[in-house]
Amino acid sequence: MDQLIHPTYASIFEKKLLDEIEQTAVLKKIPQDTTLIEIGDYVKSMPLILSGAIKVLRVDDNGDELLLYFLEPGDTCAMTMSCCLGHTKSEIKAVAELDTELLMIPVQKMEEWTATYKSWRNFVFHSYHNRLQELLNTVDTIAFLNMDERLLKYLNEKVKVSGDTTLQTTHQEIAYDLNTSRVVISRLLKKLETMKKIELKRNSITIRSL
Amino acid sequence: MDQLIHPTYASIFEKKLLDEIEQTAVLKKIPQDTTLIEIGDYVKSMPLILSGAIKVLRVDDNGDELLLYFLEPGDTCAMTMSCCLGHTKSEIKAVAELDTELLMIPVQKMEEWTATYKSWRNFVFHSYHNRLQELLNTVDTIAFLNMDERLLKYLNEKVKVSGDTTLQTTHQEIAYDLNTSRVVISRLLKKLETMKKIELKRNSITIRSL
DNA sequence: CTTTCTATGTAACATAAGATACGTTAGCAA
């Protein structure tokens, strides 16, 4: 497991902490599209992302969804952390966007480590900081941008996260993430295709320039 | 100053920490409508709110504003904290909603205390937790609610924060907070008045039942 | 090859919200 921890976390954690992580963390392999957490779930461990990507969503009472942000290697789910520390239920839904590898840290350990390891404390604060930033970004997007701009931003993020300019997805999927209807997305995508910015095929969108 | 700290914070901080706060914190009295922080400001101290209330806003490049949430006694500005710890510029604008009293803690001290005081660490984590919650709430509001529902929620919050069912405000002010136009707010308020839920006068709105 | 899905294209219409314009009113000041 040692090799797995190294690439992303070795540089920020001290040796002793890395040893502790190696002893207590559990490696979890998650196939694409697996739901990791639903709203209302109790969470007893916190994930460190080693590879892949995780999509974090908000869901309202009517089942309407909205993409909040993606988590990538080196990230942790601050929401989950927050729920662990506050001993409250999950406020978000998390789905594996790609095949993903996680290190699961038990709550009890993470509480211990905040007292004993400065590097861990910094990591936790840093994670909160990043999550607040991302949430502000999300707020900006839905408050200040029109749907066509949001769609562009969304496509860009998907390309960045997947590392591929051809996205395997459907219009309906996008509509769910942006909390709108399929027809609206089809309409806007068609416009982008006319502008030669993307190419549309069944189950795939190729981004040429955005 | 001892009496000032007591009511809101005495129960959560240990004696030694309270003493330290008393020695290093600076009491600041802020009149209503004063801008405390603008986006891009560097912040070198973190506020603990003793009395009053603070309105936290997001502003975009066009100068469009959006109310994120209100801070009340016992709260701290997690955004500011986050910026302090990350040594980054402020991402938000903060305005005194009422006459407000703050204790200002220097960054350097707050970093020290996270290492030495468990109660401080818990307070910091708790604050992050609450702010994430509030931001999720904000996201829900703008993503899933229509303007009329957002207006109702807004009026309720103002009543709660001010402790008065009569709000001294203008339609334009509300429009700024909700990032819409005055005309839209006037229209919706009129509808609420017709439904006998509120009473409108120049510069004042009295909430009867929501 | 036909059938059966699911994904996509597109028209036609409905609605919430934004924009513009202008009239009215309350309160203050000269």
Add this chain to the structure above:
DNA sequence: TTGCTAACGTATCTTATGTTACATAGAAAG
């Protein structure tokens, strides 16, 4: 009193987005 200004009321129009309905196309299954 008169006049001025900020706040408010309201009609009209535009636009972005949502809704419904239906046609077509591609993939998969039989």
